Each structure stands twice: as structure tokens, then as C-alpha cells.
Amino acid sequence: MSDQNRNQGIRLSRRRFLQVLAGSAGALVIGIRMADAADTDAPLPPSLLGDTFYGIGAYVRIDTDGNVLIGVRDPDTGTGVATALPRIIADELDADWNRVSVLSLGLGVSNNNGQPSWIYGRQVGGTGGSISAAWADLRQAGAVARWLLLQAAARRLGVPADRLRCESGTVIALDGRRFTYGSLVEDASKIDMPNSVPALKTAERYQLIGNPAGDVDAREIVTGQTRFAIDQQYGDTLTAVVVHCPWPDGSLDGIDFTETLAVKGVVKVLQLNPEAGQQTGATLSTIAVAVVAEDTWSALKGRQKLKLKWKPGASNSESSDTLEQQASALLAGKTDPTTRVRNDGDIDAAGKKAARRLEATYFQPWLAHATAEPMNCLVRVEKDKATLVVPTQAPQKAWAVVHRLTGLSPDQIQISVPRVGGGYGRRLDHDYVAEAVMLATNKDINKSVRLIWTSDQDLTHDYYRSGSVHQLSVIIDHKRQITGWNQRMASASTLVNRGVPDSRLWTSEVDVDQLPAALVPNYRSDWYAQTSTMPRGPARSMPHLSNAFAVESFIDEIAHSMKEDPLDTHLRLLGDAREVPLSGGGTFDTGRLINVLKLVADRIEWKNWLHSVNGLGIACWHFNGAYVAHAVEIATKDQKLIVQRVVCAVDVGRIINPMGLEGQVAGATLDALSTALNLSITFKDGQIQQHSGKDYALATMAQLPDAVEVITVPGDRDPAGASFLAMPTAAPALANAVFRATAVRIRRLPLTRELSRLS
Amino acid sequence: MALAQAHALPATTDTIVPDKIRDGIDLQINGEHYRHTGDPQMPLLWYLRDVLRLTGTKYGGDHGENGADLVLLNGKASSAISAPVAKLANVQITTVEGLAANDGTLHPVQQAFIDEDAIGCGYCTPGWIIASVDLLKRKKQPSDDDIDTLPNVCRCGCQTRVRRAIKRVAAGKAGLP
Numbered sequence: 001m002s003d004q005n006r007n008q009g010i011r012l013s014r015r016r017f018l019q020v021l022a023g024s025a026g027a028l029v030i031g032i033r034m035a036d037a038a039d040t041d042a043p044l045p046p047s048l049l050g051d052t053f054y055g056i057g058a059y060v061r062i063d064t065d066g067n068v069l070i071g072v073r074d075p076d077t078g079t080g081v082a083t084a085l086p087r088i089i090a091d092e093l094d095a096d097w098n099r100v101s102v103l104s105l106g107l108g109v110s111n112n113n114g115q116p117s118w119i120y121g122r123q124v125g126g127t128g129g130s131i132s133a134a135w136a137d138l139r140q141a142g143a144v145a146r147w148l149l150l151q152a153a154a155r156r157l158g159v160p161a162d163r164l165r166c167e168s169g170t171v172i173a174l175d176g177r178r179f180t181y182g183s184l185v186e187d188a189s190k191i192d193m194p195n196s197v198p199a200l201k202t203a204e205r206y207q208l209i210g211n212p213a214g215d216v217d218a219r220e221i222v223t224g225q226t227r228f229a230i231d232q233q234y235g236d237t238l239t240a241v242v243v244h245c246p247w248p249d250g251s252l253d254g255i256d257f258t259e260t261l262a263v264k265g266v267v268k269v270l271q272l273n274p275e276a277g278q279q280t281g282a283t284l285s286t287i288a289v290a291v292v293a294e295d296t297w298s299a300l301k302g303r304q305k306l307k308l309k310w311k312p313g314a315s316n317s318e319s320s321d322t323l324e325q326q327a328s329a330l331l332a333g334k335t336d337p338t339t340r341v342r343n344d345g346d347i348d349a350a351g352k353k354a355a356r357r358l359e360a361t362y363f364q365p366w367l368a369h370a371t372a373e374p375m376n377c378l379v380r381v382e383k384d385k386a387t388l389v390v391p392t393q394a395p396q397k398a399w400a401v402v403h404r405l406t407g408l409s410p411d412q413i414q415i416s417v418p419r420v421g422g423g424y425g426r427r428l429d430h431d432y433v434a435e436a437v438m439l440a441t442n443k444d445i446n447k448s449v450r451l452i453w454t455s456d457q458d459l460t461h462d463y464y465r466s467g468s469v470h471q472l473s474v475i476i477d478h479k480r481q482i483t484g485w486n487q488r489m490a491s492a493s494t495l496v497n498r499g500v501p502d503s504r505l506w507t508s509e510v511d512v513d514q515l516p517a518a519l520v521p522n523y524r525s526d527w528y529a530q531t532s533t534m535p536r537g538p539a540r541s542m543p544h545l546s547n548a549f550a551v552e553s554f555i556d557e558i559a560h561s562m563k564e565d566p567l568d569t570h571l572r573l574l575g576d577a578r579e580v581p582l583s584g585g586g587t588f589d590t591g592r593l594i595n596v597l598k599l600v601a602d603r604i605e606w607k608n609w610l611h612s613v614n615g616l617g618i619a620c621w622h623f624n625g626a627y628v629a630h631a632v633e634i635a636t637k638d639q640k641l642i643v644q645r646v647v648c649a650v651d652v653g654r655i656i657n658p659m660g661l662e663g664q665v666a667g668a669t670l671d672a673l674s675t676a677l678n679l680s681i682t683f684k685d686g687q688i689q690q691h692s693g694k695d696y697a698l699a700t701m702a703q704l705p706d707a708v709e710v711i712t713v714p715g716d717r718d719p720a721g722a723s724f725l726a727m728p729t730a731a732p733a734l735a736n737a738v739f740r741a742t743a744v745r746i747r748r749l750p751l752t753r754e755l756s757r758l759s
Numbered sequence: 760m761a762l763a764q765a766h767a768l769p770a771t772t773d774t775i776v777p778d779k780i781r782d783g784i785d786l787q788i789n790g791e792h793y794r795h796t797g798d799p800q801m802p803l804l805w806y807l808r809d810v811l812r813l814t815g816t817k818y819g820g821d822h823g824e825n826g827a828d829l830v831l832l833n834g835k836a837s838s839a840i841s842a843p844v845a846k847l848a849n850v851q852i853t854t855v856e857g858l859a860a861n862d863g864t865l866h867p868v869q870q871a872f873i874d875e876d877a878i879g880c881g882y883c884t885p886g887w888i889i890a891s892v893d894l895l896k897r898k899k900q901p902s903d904d905d906i907d908t909l910p911n912v913c914r915c916g917c918q919t920r921v922r923r924a925i926k927r928v929a930a931g932k933a934g935l936p
Contacts, residue, residue: 078880078915214876221881222869222888224815224855228881231814239809264798297798297805370914372825372882374818421817421882422914455820659876663920667879670916693824698914702907707919 028185030060030145059141060089062149066169066182068095071105074134075125075393076217077423078667079723080660083216085134087657091208092142092201095181096169102216107395107415116403116410118396126393126423127538128624128721131656135718140197145188147198152187153179168207203654203716210714212659217419228421229391230376234448237378238267240439241299241452243306244288244461247686248533249313252287259305260291265298268444269306272435280497281429282401285535286461290439296452315533315686320366320467323532327469327490330528331361337488337526339506342583345522350475350484358561359473362550363748365680367465367539368696373421374458377436380448381406386413386437387448391420393427401430405437425538429463459696460688463537464681466492466530468509470550474558475522482558482573485520487551490528494536505529509543513582515551515621519573519590534683540671541727544623548728549676549735549749552619556736557745565609566736567601567618592627592713593620596649599711600631603647614644615741619732626720627651627713630669630733634741641755643673643705643734648726650710653717661722666708668726674699676731677752784848788813789857799845804828806844807854815855815885826886826911830854836893836910855885858892867933868892871924874933879915887911891925900929 061069070089076082086102089095108119122133146166153171154161156179164171171179203209220226233239245252257269269291274284289308293299351357378389379402386406392398395415402413420427436451453461468491475484487510494508506527517523539545555573559566577591597620600606609616612633620629633645648669655661677699682689690696735746738755748754783796788811795806807813807830816839819827823838830839831853858866865873868891878884890909898905906922927933 076880078878214873215878215881217881218873218876218878219865221878221884222855222865222872223859224813224885226881227814228817230818231808295805295809297801297809300805301798372817372819372827372880372914419881422880424914452818455818455824663876663879663917666919667916670918671914674912674914674916692822693820693912694822698825698912700907700912701909701918701922704918706903706922 027064028062028145028148028189030141059138060093060145062145062181062185064182064185066096066099066180068093068100068169068181069103070100071103073105073108073120073123074130075123075395075417075420075423076104077126077393077420077427079126079130080215080657080664081125081130082419083213084131084656084660085138086216087208087213088134089138089142091206092139093146094166094168094207095142097208097213099169104417104419106417107399109396109399109410109413111409111411114409116396116399123396124394125420126425126723127428128723128725131719131721135654139200143198143200144193147194148188148191149181149184151191152184156184156187209654209656210658213657214659227418228373229378229389229418230373230421230452232378232389232418233450234378234380237448237450238292238294238445239296239299239452240290240292240436240449241296241303241454242272242288242290242435242457243303243308244286244457245310246460247310247312247315248286248535249315250287251311251313252289252308253311254309255289256307257305259307260302263293263298263302263305265294266291266302267294268292268442269302270439270442272438275434279499280535281431281463281537282397282404283434284431285463288435290435290451292439292445292449300454312686313533318533318686319684320682321684323492323530324363324467324469327467327528327530328361330490330530331469331471331488335528338529339503339527341506341510341525341527342512342517343524344517344520345484347475347484347486347522347524350522353477353483354475355478356476356561357473358476358558359471360554360557360747362470362472362553364468364470364546364549365749366467366534366682367675367679368459368462368681368690369424369426369539370459370693370696370698371422371424371426374455375426375432375453376451377433378448378450379436379440381437381440384408384412388413388415388433390415390417390433391427392417392430392433393420393423393425397428398430398433401433402437405434406441424540425542426462428538455693456691459690459692461535463535465539465542465545466494466509466532466536468546470547472550472554474554476558476562480562482516482520484522485516485524487525488528489526489547490530492530492532492534492536494538494542496536508538510547511543511584511623513584513588514544514547514623516555516573518580518582518588519575533686541668541724544621544728545672545731548619548621549731552621552729552732553735553745553747556617556732556739560739567597567606567609570597570618570620586625588622589627592651593622593629595713596620596627596629596651596711599649599713600629600647603649603709603711604631604633604645606631609740612740615737615739617733617736617738617740619729619736621728623728624720624725625653625717626722626725628725628729630726630729632730632733632737634734634737636741639759641738641752643703645709646673646705646707646730647709647711648730649713650722650725651713651715652720652722652725653715654719655712655714656719658712661712662710664722665710665712665726668724669708669730670699670704672727672730673704673734676734676749677703678750680750784844786844786847786852787850788852789854795844800843802840803830803842803844803847803852804839807839813854813856817882817885819883819886825883825913826890826909827883829886829889829911831889831893834893834896836890855888858888866892867928868895868924871927871933872921874927875920875924877917877920877924879913879917883911883913884917887913887917887921891921891928895925895928901925
């Protein structure tokens with residue numbers, strides 16, 4: 001690698017470069033090199049470039065037989081990134097999709113003087129950022145590979161490269177001569193990198209982007225071949241199950257495990273303690289006892305025989321009811337908010353000119369994540385190596401936990417991330433990884449360990465979405481214009497003890513730019529902090545899920561009080577199509593929001609809203625540069641609620657995979673309906689009261705609509721993430737429809753229970 | 760010269776005792792025969808996953824709440840975590856791994872799940888497929904109300920696509936455009 005260009009590669013970020021790597025058997029490998037001198041000369045591990053597909057440390061590998069292997073850096077938790085990200089690269093490469101296989105890269109980490117260097121940059125799944133990030137840099141990997149293949153063909157033919165074109169894995173000359181990529185890779189791998197990234201394709205030349213594709217793992221999934229983390233073990237693996245203290249801050253007061261050890265197959269009983277001084281999610285949140293056995297059944301039988309005496313901590317006086325009462329008291333009082341999130345205009349002055357005022361308070365329950373695949377982790381720790389299989393959304397955060405507990409150097413820790421059975425934010429925290437590593441490093445174990453949480457542990461030891469109370473008031477002037485908006489919210493922040501300064505704790509609870517901010521001249525939003533010992537963590541579509549319910553229900557209430565069509569109220573509020581600057585950066589395109597709102601209204605025949613036998617409801621929202629609206633039609637039959645029709649329109653800019661997008665939008669809609677209809681976590685005397693899927697029951701098929709009619713708006717702006725875009729508006733559209741059908745206004749979730757209480 | 764006796768009888772004449780008949784439970788899983796000699800109370804789920812390493816059937820809650828642990832017992836969708844191996848002698852057990860033909864041809868339900876992309880994270884998909892196979896065996900043309908009886912739940916929200924997949928099979932269109 002004497003060539004200057006090759007050594008430098010193409011800069012992806014300050015420290016990461018795209019580079020041609022010498023693949024074995026003549027393969028062309030476009031990979032990543034770190035900027036550090038120490039890394040540049042480091043020999044590449046054989047697995048990186050070998051024929052084996054496992055562990056290939058690059059984005060694109062083209063073999064002499066024409067097969068293309070594309071690596072995916074972000075975990076796929078059901079968001080479709082394992083399909084969408086490779087298609088972004090493959091399109092730029094003009095690859096034949098039928099020849100492409102996809103591989104989860106696992107964590108990319110190298111050792112930079114004891115500090116980790118992240119080879120692939122950001123590696124996070126299920127937070128809505130994978131597509132946008134990939135759009136910014138992954139296309140370049142495809143473009144460079146394509147450029148090299150073109151150069152190789154040009155040299156072979158003795159014609160300029162711009163006389164050649166690429167199509168579906170083939171370079172084609174003007175005279176019709178064709179070279180498959182496989183026949184060119186050996187030459188291409190010897191050509192120096194271009195000095196800069198070759199021009200990316202323009203939209204009219206996309207072959208894959210914008211066209212539907214099914215999940216790349218579909219065949220393996222439907223035949224039961226996909227290996228999730230929970231399905232994997234090494235030869236000598238022991239299985240561990242745990243039971244945590246029922247109180248988050250409780251302690252172990254007594255234990256008798258004689259009978260447990262008498263169970264055939266049980267190897268060891270160990271106590272696991274949270275480490276002092278660690279941030280939430282980086283260590284155990286609660287003390288636990290683990291039973292380690294030769295197989296799961298023995299471990300479970302052993303756990304059943306444990307005699308444990310737990311001692312409550314200070315949390316034993318906490319209850320979700322009390323916290324809600326405290327929140328209401330905070331909002332009713334005169335104390336200053338913890339944070340004045342936004343304060344446009346002068347709401348007090350506007351109030352003096354009010355012709356009409358309206359106020360309403362909305363209540364949101366605590367929520368759990370309820371992932372399908374429980375928390376689990378497979379780990380083997382040797383003297384100079386730790387090997388893990390982790391179902392995680394953030395492998396770099398998992399790495400930090402392993403690094404701290406083992407003291408191994410950065411590149412001695414290997415984390416593979418197979419397909420993940422749901423994340424929703426739960427797997428951004430790694431208490432379960434800490435537990436597994438503590439077990440595997442115990443001197444009496446000396447074997448690899450797989451830890452499996454049973455569903456009761458998942459549900460009672462989650463990082464919950466805090467309940468919240470939202471008090472909204474509006475000022476309407478004598479011209480029926482909304483001139484003032486005041487939102488006051490109380491909740492327990494997710495970000496406490498997560499390294500976030502106190503002044504920013506509100507950011508997990510309320511969005512500074514959420515509707516109708518920037519649309520109402522006098523707008524104020526205040527947040528009141530509550531304290532709770534119940535662990536909290538990121539949740540799907542936070543903070544929009546709770547806020548959109550309050551705001552979009554309230555707009556419906558405003559419309560009702562003014563005897564106005566709620567669609568008109570929305571449209572008057574949104575005003576002309578224009579771009580409004582956001583204080584969080586970027587702009588809010590009111591035209592795009594108006595568009596999705598009108599699309600769902602048309603589809604559900606909104607013009608009948610007042611006279612329909614069934615109830616119709618609408619809601620819209622915008623966040624992360626994307627726009628969403630829902631329209632819901634409900635019927636009531638024998639006192640039962642039937643969700644008759646659901647329409648959802650989204651505008652995410654450029655659509656990478658329409659089939660994937662439809663699935664994400666329909667899926668998030670159903671999840672949001674299930675959550676709004678049924679779900680709440682409650683605690684009393686400091687203990688979670690829901691222990692199984694029977695107490696925290698996701699909606700059944702019968703409760704959910706037969707179809708979700710998804711409308712996707714084509715666009716050419718850079719793509720925004722869609723995995724939870726459709727979450728926030730489903731519940732308010734549903735509650736607004738319920739009001740129209742029953743005249744019962746739902747201000748508290750879950751809806752089913754509240755509706756029967758009020759009816 | 761006498762031939763060397765390649766198969767000389769043993770010099771001693773001890774009585775040959777046949778092996779003791781092994782304990783165990785005979786199981787038929789995906790057309791193969793197995794004998795389980797461990798704890799008869801072991802739920803089928805852990806036998807499949809830990810002993811046979813057939814991991815397509817998933818842990819779906821201690822009571823099988825989300826349906827990811829469904830298998831076919833004599834053709835009927837049943838919770839594998841709720842079925843002790845002791846009760847399964849002479850029961851035809853089919854897991855998701857046993858649905859496709861030996862030549863790899865998918866069961867129409869599997870094919871329809873691919874056609875409709877009826878997959879979220881994919882963890883609970885095998886359970887949905889087992890439940891759908893059972894339903895379609897009982898009702899060749901299931902109504903929406905019939906489909907509503909599926910016991911599975913899914914946080915990724917695959918339900919509407921599962922419904923389409925079932926209807927696709929009923930219409931004989933699995934694998935067709």
C-alpha cells in the first residue's frame with residue numbers, strides 16, 4: 001500500500017476513511033480504515049478478508065463469482081434496516097439484488113491506545129436514525145466500488161470510463177460488450193481509490209431505492225432458521241436465570257438455596273449486586289440472585305426452590321397513584337416550573353384579550369417495553385478475550401459495560417449482534433449484559449454463560465416510560481383565532497442519572513418544537529420534574545407519544561367548543577404552506593403536514609364526520625423531519641368498541657423501501673392502538689403490579705383493525721426514519737373518534753378501561 | 760494347516776446379559792423419532808431448544824402469553840412451554856422447522872408470510888405461522904372473525920399483514936404475484 005491515495009482513502013468523518021482492502025481470492029473489498037497511525041499499519045485480521053463470510057469487516061465485498069456481500073452496521077430490531085441499508089449501497093453500486101447477501105457486522109471496534117475507535121461510526125438501531133445516517137455516508141461505499149469496477153473495465157477495453165455504464169452487476173460498453181462485476185474485481189482491487197467520492201447517482205437512475213423489497217431474512221425467519229441471541233450458545237455454555245428484588249432499591253435479607261443446589265443440573269447460585277457510581281442502564285438497576293445450571297429447565301426448577309427474603313428500600317412507599325396525585329398538585333400549585341421549555345410572545349398579555357378560554361388535563365400511564373425476545377446475553381470470557389452475542393440496540397454501549405467489568409482492551413471484546421426480537425428503547429440499556437458478564441467472570445463458573453430473563457423479570461424490572469400529567473389551556477380571541485397556548489406537564493424524567501445535565505432533563509419529556517409551537521404567537525410550555533425510584537428509560541417515540549395524545553385531543557376539544565370541524569381547526573392553525581424554523585434546528589414544513597392530514601381525511605371520507613353513524617377522528621404530528629396523520633373510524637356494538645378503519649399517511653421524504661415503510665407504519669399504528677387501548681404499568685408499595693402478559697396484555701387480533709390503510713407520500717428530500725413515526729397520532733385519532741361516537745371524552749389512557757369507567 | 764480363526768468364540772462362557780431396557784419417552788418430532796431420558800416434566804419447549812437445539816420455537820412468556828412457543832401437537836396449535844414431555848408420547852409434534860417439504864418447498868403459509876412481508880422483528884413469526892397452519896386446516900376459508908381467534912400477540916404490529924397472508928393462502932395465491 002505505497003500509493004498515497006490508497007493510504008488516505010476517502011474521508012467519511014474526521015477519523016474514518018473509506019478504503020480498498022485487499023480481499024483474498026481476488027475479491028474487491030471496500031472497507032473502513034481509522035485515521036490513527038497505529039491502526040494504519042495494523043495487520044488486518046484474517047477473518048476480515050478471508051473467504052469466510054463471518055466477521056467481514058467491510059461494507060461491500062464483491063467476489064470473483066459475482067456474489068456481493070454487504071455488511072449492515074446497525075442492529076435490526078424489526079425496523080427493516082437489514083434490508084434498507086444494503087439496498088442503499090447496492091443501488092449506488094448497481095448490483096444485482098438477487099446476488100446480494102447481507103451480513104450483520106456486529107460491533108466494529110479497534111484499539112486506540114486503550115480507547116475504543118468505532119470502525120463503522122454510529123451503530124444504533126431502533127431510534128429512527130439509521131436510514132438518515134446511511135444516506136449520508138453509506139452510499140459512498142457503493143459509489144466507490146462502482147467507480148473502481150468501471151475503471152477496471154475501461155482499462156481492459158481501452159476506452160474512457162465515462163463511455164461505460166453499469167447495470168445489475170454488469171459493466172456495459174457502448175458497443176454492447178459486457179463484463180460481469182465478478183470478472184472485474186481482481187483488476188478493480190488493484191486500482192487506486194479516487195481522490196474524492198465519485199458523483200452519486202441522481203434519483204432517476206435509482207433501481208432499488210423506491211422499489212419494494214421483502215425482508216432479507218424472511219425465508220430464514222419463516223422456516224425457524226434465524227438465530228436470535230437467545231437461540232445461540234457455545235459448546236460448554238451454562239444457562240442462568242435470575243430473580244430480582246421486587247423493590248428497585250431493596251436488599252437481600254436472607255437466602256436459603258440448599259434445595260436449589262439439590263436440583264439435578266444446577267451448578268451454582270450467585271448474588272448479583274449493582275455497582276456503585278454507575279449510570280442508569282450501565283449496571284444492574286436492582287439486586288438479583290442467579291441460578292446457573294446446565295440447561296434452562298434445571299435453572300428454572302432451581303429458581304423455584306430458592307427461599308429468598310427481600311428487604312424493601314425507601315421506594316416501598318411509592319405508588320403510581322401517589323405520583324400522579326403529586327403531579328396534579330404540582331400543576332395546580334403556584335411553584336415555578338423546573339424548566340420553561342419554550343416561551344414565545346406574551347401569553348399573559350394575550351390572556352387579557354381572550355374571548356374564550358379552554359382548559360383540559362390529560363393523564364398518561366407508566367409503560368413497559370414488553371419485547372418479544374426477553375433480555376438475554378451469551379458471553380464467554382477468556383484471559384485475553386471476551387466473546388458475546390448480545391441482543392442490543394447500541395452495541396457500543398454494551399461494549400462499555402463489558403470493558404468496565406473485564407478490563408480487557410477495546411479490541412479484545414467481540415460483540416456480535418444477530419437479528420433482535422424487538423427493542424423499542426429497552427435495549428439501549430445493558431443491565432442484562434452486566435449480569436451475564438458478572439456471572440461469566442465468576443471464578444467458580446469458568447464457562448461461557450447465557451443469561452435468560454423470564455417474562456416476569458422483563459416486566460417487573462424494566463426501564464419504564466414515566467406516567468405524566470399534561471395540563472393544556474388555550475386562549476381564543478374574538479376573531480376565533482388561537483392566540484395563546486399553554487402546556488404544563490409533570491413527569492419523572494428518563495434522563496436522570498444518565499450523564500445529562502439537570503437543565504436538559506426535560507428533553508426526554510417534551511419536545512420544544514411540538515405542535516402547535518411556532519404556529520401560535522403566544523406559546524408557553526413548562527415542565528415540572530417529579531422524582532421516583534422506579535427505573536426509567538428510552539421508550540418508543542418518546543416524548544411524542546404522550547404529548548401528541550394531549551395536544552391532538554385538546555385541538556379536537558377546542559374544535560368542539562367552537563362548534564367547528566376539527567379538520568378546519570387544524571387547517572386554520574397550520575395556516576399557509578410554509579417553512580417555519582425550528583428551535584431544535586431544521587424547519588417545519590406546514591405544507592407537508594397539511595398534505596398528510598388532507599390525505600387521511602379524503603380517504604376516510606371526513607366530510608361525513610358530523611353525520612356518520614360511526615365515530616371519526618383525526619390527528620397529525622411532525623418530528624424528526626417527518627410528517628404523519630391518522631384518521632380512525634370506530635363503531636360501538638354491544639358496549640364494545642370496534643376499530644373499524646384506520647388510515648395513516650406519512651411523509652418521510654425519499655422512500656427507500658415502500659414495502660418496508662408500509663410495514664413500519666402499519667406496525668407502529670397497531671402498537672400504538674394496542675398500547676392506548678390496553679396497557680398500563682402500575683406500582684404500589686414500590687412494587688410493579690403487572691407480572692405477565694396476562695396483566696400487561698397487548699391487543700389481540702380481535703381488538704385491532706383488520707387493515708391499516710397506509711398512504712406514503714413520495715418525496716425527494718433526504719430520507720427520515722420511519723420506525724416509530726406512526727406511533728404518536730394513532731391514540732388521539734382513536735380517542736377523538738370515540739368522542740364522536742359516544743360523546744365520551746377520553747383524557748386518560750388506557751382507553752378501554754377509561755371508557756368503561758365513564759360510560 | 761488349519762485356518763486361523765478370525766472369529767474365535769470367547770474363551771470364557773459367561774452369560775451374556777442384554778442391555779437393560781432404557782427408560783425414556785419416545786417422541787415424534789417433525790417425522791423423526793427421539794427418546795427423552797431426562798426429567799419427564801421438562802416442558803417440550805426446553806426439550807426442543809436445549810436438547811435438540813431446534814430453536815425456531817421461541818420462549819414466549821412463562822405461560823406462552825405471546826404465542827411464540829406454539830407447536831402443532833397432532834395438528835393442533837399448542838403451547839410448548841405448557842406441555843411436559845411426559846404427556847407427549849405417541850403425539851405427532853411439528854415445529855416450524857418441520858413445515859417445509861424435504862426438498863425445501865415452503866408450506867403455503869410460510870410462503871404467504873414472505874409474500875405479504877408479514878414479519879416484524881421475526882421473533883414471534885414462527886408462532887403466528889403455526890397458529891395460521893392450524894386455523895387453515897380447520898377452516899379452508901376462514902372469515903375475519905375466525906382469524907380474530909388467533910391467540911398470538913405482537914408488539915411490532917404484524918397482525919394486519921398476517922391476516923392478508925392467511926387470506927392469500929385461502930385464495931390459493933401463496934407464491935403468486
